[in-house]
Amino acid sequence: YGLFGSATLGVFQERMFSRFGKHPKEVLFYNHLLGMAGFLFSYSNIVESIIDFNHSPPLFWGVPSLWVYNLMNVAMQNICVRSIYYLLSEWTSLAVTLVTTIRKFLSLLLSIILFNNTFTTQHWASTILVFSGSALFSGLIRLPKEDQLESWWRGVRGCEERVTKEKVVAKLPC
Numbered sequence: 001y002g003l004f005g006s007a008t009l010g011v012f013q014e015r016m017f018s019r020f021g022k023h024p025k026e027v028l029f030y031n032h033l034l035g036m037a038g039f040l041f042s043y044s045n046i047v048e049s050i051i052d053f054n055h056s057p058p059l060f061w062g063v064p065s066l067w068v069y070n071l072m073n074v075a076m077q078n079i080c081v082r083s084i085y086y087l088l089s090e091w092t093s094l095a096v097t098l099v100t101t102i103r104k105f106l107s108l109l110l111s112i113i114l115f116n117n118t119f120t121t122q123h124w125a126s127t128i129l130v131f132s133g134s135a136l137f138s139g140l141i142r143l144p145k146e147d148q149l150e151s152w153w154r155g156v157r158g159c160e161e162r163v164t165k166e167k168v169v170a171k172l173p174c
Contacts, residue, residue, distance in 0.1 A: 006097065006100065007093065007094075007097045010088060010093030010094075010096055010097050011093045013027060013085075013088050013093065014088065014092060014093040017088065017089050022089035022090070023089070024082070024085035024086045024088065024089040025082075025085070027085055027088075027089075028081065028082060028085045052066065053066040053067050053070065054067075084096065084100065087099065094137065095137070098133070098134055098137055101130055101133075101134075102130060102134060105126070105127070105130050108123075
């Protein structure tokens with residue numbers, strides 16, 4: 001569902017960029033500003049997390065470690081999100097969805113390697129789908145055109161036509 005929602009949002013943003021111009025920083029600002037209202041529903045969880053963060057062991061200069069880790073995470077997320085919004089203003093939403101899907105796959109793969117998780121059959125199937133879709137989209141794999149498929153199918157069924165310079169000489173029955 002996440003990938004579907006992300007792709008839908010990408011198409012919406014692509015239309016918005018084409019209608020109002022390419023302003024990725026403005027879109028980033030408003031998307032985050034409007035989303036802030038959703039945090040009101042988890043106010044109590046945020047307060048609990050702040051208390052937990054304040055009581056974590058200090059890392060350096062007496063700063064609690066969870067605050068340092070959180071700030072590092074926020075900085076990395078900021079770089080990633082700004083990059084995605086920039087890509088959305090320059091590329092099609094399909095290309096951006098492809099890039100983010102590959103990034104998510106690589107993150108999953110890194111997590112499997114770092115934390116010694118098993119690589120299941122579902123992971124293998126997903127890997128095949130991700131890289132097949134990427135190869136088709138990028139043009140590494142080309143699907144045959146409709147007329148090529150049709151002539152291949154006629155050949156399989158034994159109904160080929162013998163053609164000489166714009167004139168059908170013989171047509172085998174199908």
